[in-house]
Structures are given as structure tokens and as C-alpha cells.
Amino acid sequence: MTPALLVAAAIWGSLVIYALTGGADFGGGVWDLFAHGPRAKDQRRLIANALGPIWEANHVWFILALVLLFIAFPFAFAAISISLHIPITLMLLGIVFRGAAFVFRSQETSSVRMQRGWGYAFSVASTITPVLLGIIVGAIASGSIVSKPKDWPLWNFISPWLAFFPVALGFFTLALFAFLAAVYLTVEARTVDLRNDFRIRALISGVMVGLFAWVCFILGKNGAPLIHGNLSHESWSVPFHLLTGIVALLALICLWVRRFKAARVLAIVQAILIFIGWGLAQYPFIAAPTFTISASAAPISVLEPLLKVILLGIVLVAPTFGFLFYIFKRH
Amino acid sequence: MSNLFAARSQMAVSLGFHIVFAAVGIAMPLLMVIAEGLWLKSEQEVYLRLAKQWAKGTAILFAVGAVSGTVLSFELGLLWPTFMAYAGPIIGMPFSLEGLAFFLEAIFLGIYMYGWKIVPPAIHWLAGILVLVGGTLSGIFVVTANAWMNTPAGFQWHNAVVSNIRPFAAMTNPAALTQSLHMTIAAFQAVGFGVAGIHAYVLLGDRRNAFHRKAFAISLSVGALMSVIQPVSGDFLAKQVARNQPVKLAAMEGQWETERGAPLRIGGFPDERVEKTRFALEIPKGLSFLAHWDPQAEIVGINAVPRANRPPIAIVHIAFQMMVAAGTGMMLIGLVGAWLYWKTRRLPDARWYLASVVVSAPLGLVAIEAGWTVTEVGRQPWIIYNIMRTADAVTPMPGLVIPFALFTLVYLFLAFTVIVLIRQQVYASSEDGYS
Ligand code: HDD
Ligand code: HEM
Ligand code: HEM
Numbered sequence: 031m032t033p034a035l036l037v038a039a040a041i042w043g044s045l046v047i048y049a050l051t052g053g054a055d056f057g058g059g060v061w062d063l064f065a066h067g068p069r070a071k072d073q074r075r076l077i078a079n080a081l082g083p084i085w086e087a088n089h090v091w092f093i094l095a096l097v098l099l100f101i102a103f104p105f106a107f108a109a110i111s112i113s114l115h116i117p118i119t120l121m122l123l124g125i126v127f128r129g130a131a132f133v134f135r136s137q138e139t140s141s142v143r144m145q146r147g148w149g150y151a152f153s154v155a156s157t158i159t160p161v162l163l164g165i166i167v168g169a170i171a172s173g174s175i176v177s178k179p180k181d182w183p184l185w186n187f188i189s190p191w192l193a194f195f196p197v198a199l200g201f202f203t204l205a206l207f208a209f210l211a212a213v214y215l216t217v218e219a220r221t222v223d224l225r226n227d228f229r230i231r232a233l234i235s236g237v238m239v240g241l242f243a244w245v246c247f248i249l250g251k252n253g254a255p256l257i258h259g260n261l262s263h264e265s266w267s268v269p270f271h272l273l274t275g276i277v278a279l280l281a282l283i284c285l286w287v288r289r290f291k292a293a294r295v296l297a298i299v300q301a302i303l304i305f306i307g308w309g310l311a312q313y314p315f316i317a318a319p320t321f322t323i324s325a326s327a328a329p330i331s332v333l334e335p336l337l338k339v340i341l342l343g344i345v346l347v348a349p350t351f352g353f354l355f356y357i358f359k360r361h
Numbered sequence: 362m363s364n365l366f367a368a369r370s371q372m373a374v375s376l377g378f379h380i381v382f383a384a385v386g387i388a389m390p391l392l393m394v395i396a397e398g399l400w401l402k403s404e405q406e407v408y409l410r411l412a413k414q415w416a417k418g419t420a421i422l423f424a425v426g427a428v429s430g431t432v433l434s435f436e437l438g439l440l441w442p443t444f445m446a447y448a449g450p451i452i453g454m455p456f457s458l459e460g461l462a463f464f465l466e467a468i469f470l471g472i473y474m475y476g477w478k479i480v481p482p483a484i485h486w487l488a489g490i491l492v493l494v495g496g497t498l499s500g501i502f503v504v505t506a507n508a509w510m511n512t513p514a515g516f517q518w519h520n521a522v523v524s525n526i527r528p529f530a531a532m533t534n535p536a537a538l539t540q541s542l543h544m545t546i547a548a549f550q551a552v553g554f555g556v557a558g559i560h561a562y563v564l565l566g567d568r569r570n571a572f573h574r575k576a577f578a579i580s581l582s583v584g585a586l587m588s589v590i591q592p593v594s595g596d597f598l599a600k601q602v603a604r605n606q607p608v609k610l611a612a613m614e615g616q617w618e619t620e621r622g623a624p625l626r627i628g629g630f631p632d633e634r635v636e637k638t639r640f641a642l643e644i645p646k647g648l649s650f651l652a653h654w655d656p657q658a659e660i661v662g663i664n665a666v667p668r669a670n671r672p673p674i675a676i677v678h679i680a681f682q683m684m685v686a687a688g689t690g691m692m693l694i695g696l697v698g699a700w701l702y703w704k705t706r707r708l709p710d711a712r713w714y715l716a717s718v719v720v721s722a723p724l725g726l727v728a729i730e731a732g733w734t735v736t737e738v739g740r741q742p743w744i745i746y747n748i749m750r751t752a753d754a755v756t757p758m759p760g761l762v763i764p765f766a767l768f769t770l771v772y773l774f775l776a777f778t779v780i781v782l783i784r785q786q787v788y789a790s791s792e793d794g795y796s
Contacts, residue, residue, distance in 0.1 A: 087470075096435065136420075137782050332451075347468075350468050
């Protein structure tokens with residue numbers, strides 16, 4: 031492992047944790063949007079209570095990934111920021127409205143209508159943001175980030191991301207986040223009825239995850255040839271797909287037979303496997319076709335102290351982050 | 362509107378918005394920790410209610426701070442990709458440490474805000490202290506990164522190639538200590554006065570309200586204390602600017618010619634066409650003395666550099682005067698309050714004094730915005746002082762006026778909403794009897 035690879039792994043790791051925690055917070059917002067039936071209010075309350083204490087801390091994983099990217103792979107970061115200006119800006123608006131509307135809703139006391147308005151803004155933003163996040167990742171994976179984009183025509187700033195593969199990956203991300211949230215909520219629900227509500231939601235979104243995975247894989251043949259090639263022709267490809275498929279299936283079965291805690295573990299493993307697949311397929315690129323991990327990394331005099339800070343971070347953050355979850359999620 | 366100007370404006374709006382919430386994120390935890398500490402010590406219910414009320418109001422501000430900060434982190438790349446491509450690794454150290462501070466802050470904020478009934482009181486109080494430490498450290502680290510833009514250090518720059526990067530030396534650049542000290546004090550001072558002003562306003566109508574009296578006492582004490590030490594740290598900072606960024610100092614002071622025994626100018630308007638500062642009150646040899654402790658010291662004038670390398674002089678000068686005026690005003694109000702307390706041994710609650718605190722409530726934030734204008738506009742045309750021009754750092758993305766307009770509208774809307782919600786809470790808290 032070179033220092034550059036270690037930092038790349040740390041970026042990958044923060045994104046995994048972000049998906050598992052912050053991603054599920056977005057998923058919660060999705061289920062807020064789709065809350066209906068006699069228990070719609072209870073569903074929303076459960077979601078709000080689940081998010082309240084942790085979403086800001088979860089969100090930091092995303093910032094960490096960004097910061098590590100611009101420290102260790104500065105030119106890749108610059109190129110991504112230029113080519114994907116538009117979807118990143120839209121995603122930021124989503125992040126702003128999700129976070130702001132969430133607290134505004136909980137603090138608004140003057141009128142129920144205003145409160146409902148904020149709730150709506152929160153849930154719509156929670157639904158759109160993961161799609162944009164997926165589009166951004168998809169655009170990077172598809173190999174369309176060039177090092178010096180020309181400022182004309184404007185199409186140069188649209189074509190990298192407004193394509194079938196990135197958009198499909200956007201919906202895949204949405205489904206994955208919604209699935210994780212629904213599975214977590216089956217465990218956190220206090221009543222049998224609520225648990226059933228989220229069980230159905232988890233089953234539906236779980237199937238969607240599988241469906242979109244296939245769509246992405248098929249579209250990737252043309253849309254992200256490099257990743258597609260790695261995911262289908264390497265020695266690890268077939269066993270890897272089998273393993274992910276089996277875990278996904280087991281998660282659904284556990285949901286079906288109401289083994290919710292086991293389903294939660296399996297859903298997490300499934301998500302991690304998906305990320306491992308992405309990481310392996312993307313290797314050795316930070317952003318194909320120009321930026322490889324080794325060639326675009328900052329000099330060693332930067333990476334070494336950075337790795338020390340990361341180590342310090344693991345020592346400090348792991349126990350405190352765990353403590354936060356222990357306090358609020360132990361029941 | 363040129364692309365460069367749109368980018369600069371968007372950066373200015375985003376930072377000018379974020380800094381308000383950042384200051385609150387640094388300083389409100391201190392006020393809450395003091396109130397809760399007094400409750401733990403005295404067991405008077407009112408302090409607990411105060412800590413909870415402050416926490417409730419702050420929850421909104423924290424969230425807006427977190428999302429606007431996220432926008433900023435991306436904007437550094439979206440607007441200034443060339444800057445980040447070169448500077449990212451060099452100033453990565455403070456940014457990565459800032460990431461750790463964010464974790465500390467956000468994790469214990471969750472425990473603080475939602476854990477009143479879940480963790481024991483002492484642990485809860487400790488969580489508050491850790492939020493305070495995390496918030497203060499995030500501020501210090503990010504200002505350190507900004508200080509590096511003003512006094513770049515820890516690398517070699519040759520023909521647009523960076524080499525020999527020493528992240529630690531970059532982090533301990535000459536402006537790091539002075540700037541972060543000044544900013545940290547500024548946050549406590551601005552929030553202290555802002556909060557004191559709100560509670561003074563309620564007290565004007567209901568002078569015996571115990572809840573608001575305690576709130577006023579705590580916040581004014583913090584603000585007043587800071588207002589006395591801030592000019593000292595400002596002087597420390599100005600001397601550093603005089604050493605390392607002489608042109609910025611000249612712009613701040615409206616000093617056109619290089620001269621010995623330069624006067625200190627109070628007010629006035631620097632006229633860029635005739636290269637003179639008019640209508641200023643001049644204190645002979647004052648500037649030389651303040652900048653170098655020597656009335657005969659030489660002060661570099663704006664004329665020492667070609668026009669292409671000068672910042673907009675009038676903006677910098679006026680912003681600097683505003684900051685110093687606001688600081689002087691707050692210091693006077695703080696000193697009068699301390700004197701009244703020392704003489705009467707009770708809360709200074711005379712109507713005229715409460716009214717003066719209400720008037721001073723926005724001064725701290727005004728000074729913060731003005732001070733950042735001095736720092737950032739005064740560095741122009743450089744994004745990295747004497748190394749990289751702002752114009753060379755901007756993204757090739759066309760049509761930047763659209764995101765600028767978009768974010769400006771969003772921030773106006775958020776600011777409006779936050780004000781409405783905070784007002785609701787202040788009224789709710791004053792209706793709760795407790796006189
Ligand atoms: C409550 C807020 C506040 C108050 C009362 C003052 N300042 Fe200030 N000042 C700031 C808040 C601030 C700031 C917003 O925090 C700045 C911007 C960048 C920085 O590091 O601090 C700043 C910048 C700043 C700079 C520019 C530094 C640079 O460009 O690198 C100087 C020279 C001073 N200040 C000096 C003073 C003096 C002599 C004051 C005397 C009263 C003073 N400040 C009061
Ligand atoms: C380019 C400049 C800046 C960037 C990129 C930036 C970035 C950020 C980010 C990403 C967050 C959110 C962290 C979270 O999710 O909890 C944040 C919050 C914060 N920032 Fe900034 N920031 C900048 C300027 C500043 C300045 C100048 C200060 C203060 C001196 C400051 C102090 C804080 C504090 C105290 C918080 C946490 C409090 C809160 O959430 O309201 N930041 N910033
Ligand atoms: C939060 C308080 C801050 C405020 C209110 C502020 C204000 C401003 C303003 C007014 C400008 C526009 C200057 C001009 O173009 O004439 C600007 C530019 C900029 N600021 Fe700051 N600033 C703050 C802190 C920071 C920090 C902490 C950083 C970096 C770590 C930073 C990085 C930048 C960059 C990269 C630009 C654009 C390039 C430039 O104009 O030099 N700022 N800011």
C-alpha cells in the first residue's frame with residue numbers, strides 16, 4: 031500500500047460510512063415524502079426522531095471525503111469541480127434545503143401550514159439530493175472527466191453527467207439510501223404496525239435496488255466502459271456478483287420472515303459490498319481516464335502528515351461517533 | 362457582470378452569510394455552558410431553563426451554519442479550481458484538522474441538544490464543553506488556512522510549479538496566530554453583544570423578569586470582557602499586517618506616499634483619482650507609532666506598487682474605519698457597564714443603559730463583516746498574496762452570474778426565515794411569566 035492508495039482508501043471509507051449513516055438520513059426524508067395511510071404522522075415522527083441527534087455528525091463524513099480529495103488529489107478535484115459544476119451546485123441546493131427545512135420544521139410553532147411546508151421541502155430535497163449525488167459519482171465513474179475542459183460550448187459542462195449511465199446510477203443511489211433507511215426503521219419502530227409499514231417499504235426498495243443495479247450494469251457497457259469491463263472480466267467478477275446477490279437476497283428473506291436485526295446487518299453488508307465493487311472497478315483511477323491514484327497524488331511530504339491526521343481521527347472519532355450512536359440507538 | 366466578478370461576489374455572499382452562523386457556533390456554546398454550569402452549582406431552576414432556551418434557539422443556527430459551510434467547501438473548487446489545485450495540498454493540514462473539529466462539534470452537539478434526559482447532568486455539561494472546543498477549533502483552523510492566503514509559507518513556487526511543501530510550516534504562517542486569535546475573540550464579542558441586546562430589549566418592557574436578567578448578565582459579561590481585549594489583539598494583528606502586507610496596511614489607512622512619521626487617519630475618504638485621502642482627522646505620527654512602536658518609522662504607501670497590484674482602496678479604508686468604530690463603541694459600552702456594576706454591585710439595568718446595549722447589538726457582526734472585507738478585499742488582486750492572481754484562479758465555467766443570483770436568493774430567504782423563527786422564540790420565552 032502506497033501512501034496515496036491509503037488516502038484513497040480513507041476517502042472510500044468515509045464515503046461508505048456516509049452512505050450507511052448520512053445516506054440513510056436522506057432515505058428517511060424519502061419515506062417522509064411517501065408517508066401515507068392512517069399512520070402517516072407516526073411514520074414522520076419516527077423518522078424525525080431517528081434523524082434528529084445524528085444527522086449533522088453523519089454529514090461530516092461527506093465533508094471529510096471532500097477535504098481528503100482536495101488535499102491528496104488536488105488536480106482531480108479541480109477537474110471534477112469544473113466539469114461537474116452544474117450537478118454539484120444543484121446537489122448543494124438540495125443539501126441546504128434538506129438541512130435547513132428539517133430544523134425549521136421542528137422549530138416552527140406559529141402555524142401548521144408552515145410546518146407542513148417545511149416538511150415538504152425537507153422530504154423533496156431529501157429525495158432529489160441522492161439522485162444528484164449518484165449522478166456525480168456516475169459521471170466520475172464513466173470516465174468523462176478531462177483535465178482541461180474548454181469553456182465553450184456549454185455542452186462541455188452538461189455532457190459529462192446528463193447521460194443514461196450517471197442518471198441510472200442516481201436512481202440506484204436513491205433506492206439504496208431509501209432501502210437502508212427503511213431497514214433501519216424496522217428495527218427502530220416501537221409498534222408492530224409501524225414496523226410492518228417499514229417492512230413493506232424495505233421490501234419494495236430492496237427490489238428496486240436490485241433492479242437498478244442491473245440497469246446500471248447494462249448501461250455501463252457503453253456508459254462506463256472501464257468500470258463495466260472490470261466488473262465483468264476480472265477474476266473476482268463472478269464470485270463477487272454472486273456474493274453480493276446472495277447477501278441481497280438474504281436481506282430480503284430476513285425482512286420477509288421479520289428477522290429485522292439480521293436484515294439490518296445484511297443490508298449494511300450488501301451496501302459495503304456494492305462499494306467494494308465500485309472501488310475495485312474504479313482502481314487505479316480517481317477519475318478516469320486522466321487521473322490515476324498514483325500519478326495525481328500530492329507529494330509524499332503532504333500525504334505523510336495527512337495520514338497521521340487520519341490516524342488521529344480514527345482514534346478520536348471512532349469511539350465518540352460510536353458513543354453517539356450507542357446513546358441514541360440502543361433503546 | 363464578468364465571470365470573475367460574479368465568482369468573487371458569490372464567494373463574498375457565501376462567506377458573509379456563513380460567518381454569522383460560524384460566530385454563533387463558536388460562542389453560543391460558551392453561553393450555554395456558563396448557564397448550565399451555574400445551574401449545576403446553584404441548582405436554581407432559572408439557569409437550566411436559560412441553557413435550554415438558548416440551546417433551542419441555537420439549534421436552527423447550527424444547522425444553517427453546517428449547510429452553508431458545506432456549500433463553501435465545495436465552492437472553493439467550483440469557483441477557484443486553479444487555486445485549490447495548487448493550494449489544496451499546502452493548506453490541507455488545517456483543513457483536515459478542521460474536519461476532526463467538525464466531528465467533535467457535531468457529535469457532542471447531538472448529545473447536547475437531544476440528551477437532556479438521557480445522559481447524567483455532568484456528562485451533559487461536559488458534552489457542551491466539547492461542543493465549545495470543537496467549534497472554536499474549527500474556526501481557528503479555517504482562519505489559519507485563510508491566513509496562509511495572506512502570508513503564504515511552507516512551499517516553493519517556481520514557474521507555476523509547487524515544490525518542497527512543508528504542511529506544518531504552511532499552517533504556522535506568520536498571520537495564523539494573530540488572525541485566529543482576533544477572529545475567535547470577535548466571535549465571542551459579537552455574539553455576547555448580540556444576545557445581550559436581545560435580552561436588554563425584553564428587559565426594557567419587563568425589567569424584573571428574572572430569566573432575562575440572568576441571560577443579560579451572562580451575555581453582557583462575555584461581550585464586555587472581549588470588547589476590552591479585542592483592541593489589543595487588533596493592534597497585534599495590525600503590526601503583523603504592517604510587516605507582511607504593507608500595501609494592505611496602506612490601503613486600510615489611506616496612506617498614499619511612503620513616509621516616515623506617518624499620521625493616523627480617522628475617517629476620511631481616499632480618492633483614487635488624485636491619490637489623496639481627504640477629510641480625515643489626522644493624528645501626527647500616529648500610524649508610524651501604532652504600526653511599529655516608533656513615531657519615526659517608515660510606512661510604505663500605496664504608490665509603492667503599480668496600479669495593477671493595488672486593492673480597491675476606498676472599500677478597504679472605509680471597512681477598516683467601520684470595524685474600529687464599532688469596536689470602540691462596544692468597548693465604551695462594556696466599560697460603562699463594568700463601572701456601573703462596580704459602583705452599585707447590581708446589574709446595570711437603568712433604562713438608558715439597556716437602550717444603549719440594544720443599539721449596540723448588531724455592532725459585533727458589523728465589525729466582523731467589515732473586518733473580513735478588509736482582509737479579503739485588501740488582499741486583492743491576489744488570491745495567494747504575491748503568488749497567484751484571483752483572475753487566474755477562477756473557473757472556466759461560463760454563466761457564473763446564475764449560481765451567484767441563485768445562492769444570493771436562497772441566503773436571503775434563509776436569513777429571513779431564521780429571523781422570523783428566532784423572534785417567535787424570544788417572544789415565547791418572555792411570555793412565560795417568571796417575573
Ligand atoms: C467583533 C469584531 C471585531 C472588532 C471589534 C475588531 N475587529 Fe479587527 N477584524 C475582525 C473583527 C473585529 C475580523 C472579522 O474577525 C477580522 C477579519 C479577518 C480576521 O482575522 O479578523 C478582522 C481583521 C482585522 C485586521 C486585518 C487583518 C488582515 O488583513 O490580515 C486588522 C488590522 C484589525 N482587524 C485590527 C483591529 C483593530 C485595531 C481593532 C480595534 C478596535 C479591531 N480590529 C476591532
Ligand atoms: C472558506 C471558508 C470556510 C469553509 C470552507 C467552511 C466550511 C465549513 C463546513 C463544511 C461546516 C459544516 C460542518 C458541519 O457539518 O458540522 C462549517 C461549520 C462551521 N464553520 Fe465554517 N467554513 C469556512 C469559514 C469559516 C470561518 C471563517 C469560521 C470562523 C471563524 C468558521 C467556523 C465554523 C464553525 C464554528 C462551524 C460550526 C458551527 C456551525 O455549524 O454553525 N468557518 N464550516
Ligand atoms: C467567514 C469570513 C469571511 C468573509 C466574510 C470573507 C469575505 C470575502 C470577500 C468579501 C471576498 C471577496 C473579495 C474580493 O473579491 O474583493 C472573499 C474572497 C475569498 N475568500 Fe474570503 N472571507 C472569509 C473567510 C475566508 C476563509 C476562512 C477562506 C479560506 C480558507 C477564504 C477564502 C476566500 C477565497 C478563496 C476568496 C476568493 C478569491 C479572492 O477574492 O481572493 N475566506 N472572501
